[in-house]
Amino acid sequence: MAISGHWLDDLNPSQVEAVTHGDGPLLIVAGAGTGKTRTLAYRVAHLISQGIAPDRILLLTFTRRAAEEMLRRAAMAISQETVSTRVWGGTFHAAANRLLRMYGKPARLPADFTIMDRADSEDFLNVVRNDLGLARTDKRFPRKSTCLDIYSRRVNSDDELDAVLKRYFPWCEIWLDELKTLFRQYVERKQQRYVLDYDDLLLYWHHMLQENSLAALMSERFDHILVDEYQDTNRIQARILEGMRCGNKNLTVVGDDAQSIYSFRSATVKNMMDFPSQFPGTKIVTLEHNYRSVQPVLETTNRIISQARERYSKKLWSDRKEGQRPQVITCVDESHQDEEVIRRVLEHYEQGIQLKKQAVLFRASSNSASLELALIRRNIPFRKYGGLRFLETAHIKDLVSILRILENPRDEMAWFRVLQLLSGVGPAIAASAFRHLQDNDFDPRSIASFPAPSSARVGLAGLAELIRDLSTAENSPPAAQLDRISKFYLPLLEKNYDDPHPRKNDIEHLGELAARYPSRRQFLAELVLEPPVSTGDFAGPPVLDEDWLVLSTIHSAKGLEWHAVYLIHAADGCLPSDLATADDDEIEEELRLTYVAMTRARDFLYVLWPLRFYTRSLADTHVYAQLCRFFTPEVLATMDRIAHDEAERGGDQFIPDMADHGIMDKIRDMWD
Template sequence: VDEYQDTNRLQSRILLALKPTGRGLTVVGDDAQSIYSFRAATVRNILDFPGEFRPSADIVTLAQNYRSTPEILAASNAVIGLAAERYTKDLWTARQGGGKPVLARVLDDAGQADYVVDRVLENREAGMTLKQQAVLFRASHHSGPLEIELTRRNIPFVKFGGLKFLDAQHVKDMLAVLRLAENPRDRVAGFRVLQILPGIGPANAALVLDRIEDSPDTAAALDRFMPPATTAADWPAFRDLIVNLNTRQTAGWPAELEQVRQWYEPHLERIHDDAAIRLADLVQLGQIASGYASRERFLTELTLDPPGATSDEAGVPMLDEDYLILSTIHSAKGQEWKSVFVLNCIDGCIPSDLGTGTTEEIEEERRLLYVAMTRARDALDLITPQRCYVHQQARRGDRHVLAQRTRFIPNHIVDHFEARLWPAVIAGPGHAPAPGTPRIDVAARMRQRWATR
């Protein structure tokens, strides 16, 4: 039986019923790569397997690794070596050479996106194709700012383990509202936005857009429309939102996007069962928007869906094209690349703040980081933003908070990594730049960079 660490309890019971004595039975697996509890897999199956039989099953350890450099394996072994329970094994390789994995500190999400893109392009200039590089992350929405930056720089990419950020239905909906407010005669955006409302179908949407097109006054055109009974309760809020955004009767940018989100949230909850997950994307969109000077600049620089792009599927380029790989860690299991970047190696992301309820959950989060690290063949960069944005806090609201490096890389194993500050920052104790390194105000640099877009 292969991949035994990914089996569930029912599968284990069937196997043990087929072979109650264990004679003639071999299972193969890696307890350090058991990461699918959300599919009901349990690491207990492989950890408890030897003790299911009398005499106990023999354990054969396969420790030679044919993928990664010795330095990457040393760091990975150090991370998984802190697990509360595991089969003891240290991976080794006959490969020679290679630098330590990089532990890169950046200011925030924008700095993280900049760092990854710059390093990816450096690798490409050195002869490494985009396809030989991958960016991994714990949750699909973590890649949002990076996707925007890749799009802005015209760098092709494919995302696995979730839709491309700009292809997700709820993100498209939000952008369509802004486009309609910017130009009420945009029929593509209008058809999309109007049909968000309950009771509005293609015929009524066309009727509203025809009235807007025939009238110089958007507010008057909307007022003349008699909404269906099922739409009547939602129509005034929609009318006021579009008119206020169109006539600039708002608090300005990016507060306008927040107004759109507040209007859209009830519809999000009505339309989607996973509204809470999708809401995280919309909060991320708000953070991205804050880096643009105006609504016009924001809409101009994003690649928006053309009239025919009505599918939520993120297309994969032709096989002979070159593109960067973006993937959740779960979707990356079993894969390998020459260079791997792991985003958001901070508490709250790895481990996820939703995965720290029990010791078992925390241990699986540790294994997730281990899986991500061991995807790398030649180069590995773990990125730790110094601050992150949190939302929906009960008492203090949305805000930036200082981020802590993931608990899975405590101080006593950091020697396995090369510490890198990007760009050079005024660091705290124990993280001072090398002598002679220029001290740059990263916050000022980022503000200047975003302001010039």
């Protein structure tokens, strides 16, 4: 095939082979650090340069930012600025949202349906659970969060409910019939209110594709579909792709089977392994040239992943042949491990590696507790990835619920949240008010005629005035609507929350975010589909002297890289987690998790494990550990082993034989 642009000179031969592939299914097996983002972006550019209209390309990624970055690169390669706005780029759920609003009428979905986030879905499910009396059973019924986990696993894995319970929730098997009733009522209540949860977006898309006429209509819309991080897709996503390619087989997927670590979200590596059989005639291109790590790091990580039972064979290599061999460091206990990490962090800092270019990784969030205290004592700044997301904070959910009421007046959970912010309104009055709305065809303005008790009349009058004002400004920008809502809400914020001042800043940030969107509907959808993690998402570039050490779980670190990486608690029981060794598949995923952590390192890799560490799993106690089972003799042969004298002795200080000094006698004699 003819080269379609000088920009292809930036690619290596394997990348060119992938980018310039013609029609038909293509599987790109992209090892860690091998430039998959560039490859996928340039494939988009190549397709457009070959005459494919940008709006007939669908690019599916796992974050909106990833799609934006790929499309930005594609636009730069072919000097077409409109690429980023014309290509359909985004997450599976964002694409589902757009398609369901366009083609949802045969599924009886109105275009103004609203989407619940996880917290709202849990609350909605809990309302149904209480209405069915399942919270008042003799034996403890599963909590709302567990119920939603079960529902989500059933939907995304496409396994039958009894099979899901048997494998993942065996303590809930006795509730099989009750859970079926609960989930049926939950689905019926959502359908009556025209609300969808996160899982429904894919579920409706999948079922619509089972109808030949709808499948043909949606499939015909796109000449090419490209998918990033295919190893992290679940069964229903694989079936969606199959349905979307009933007209042609132009499907490109990129992934690394060695980095499939999200089975707890129902992702399955089998999608990638089975792709050639699902799409006969698949061309497979393997990317092995690593642009991230020095060769000594790759020697170790190649041997780690070679232990996998089922995988696409690849051996990563780098042009950066020289470098420090990875180190495995045996520590006496957690305090010793903390000291070793901090000493090396500061040494690299003095060598010119900023703190933010160094990361400490761990299997579970609790693994960093001791280190965090040590960093605080040493006055070393750090940021830990995880915690409460911006949209999950109570005050932001309050404001968003008011917008949801205006967008979809049937949104029961939004009404319940807003009404109970008002003085004198509890669950019973909120339920009566919602029935009043139901009797008035869900006209939100009818809240003004609700016969409220005297204690609630002032608050309800204010809410009714707000809804009347916003109903007359239906098409005003979402930022303007939020500004009016804020005037109503700020007195409630002062009344309902102890710390209103930082929350007011969050409300201002929400207004800044709303200003980026032309419509309330798009703003609400994007908030759920791509929520900001924190107010840091709104911040500008950091100041020059702003620096911090990165602390992160391995799952949160995927896709990132640092000059120096410290993998701590690399001991059996922590890695692999003792909660994830029930079968070979779970152990295999823990192996891949270890591989993901180690392949984040560019120049320096340290693996640390304490001989003794503190646990509170069953009781407050210390346990003795063994090095993670994945560090076999073959792996260790590629690493430098460091064990201090005390660690080599197992942490027990040597005490020579000494004469009896009569200590016991002296203590007894105190009481004579």
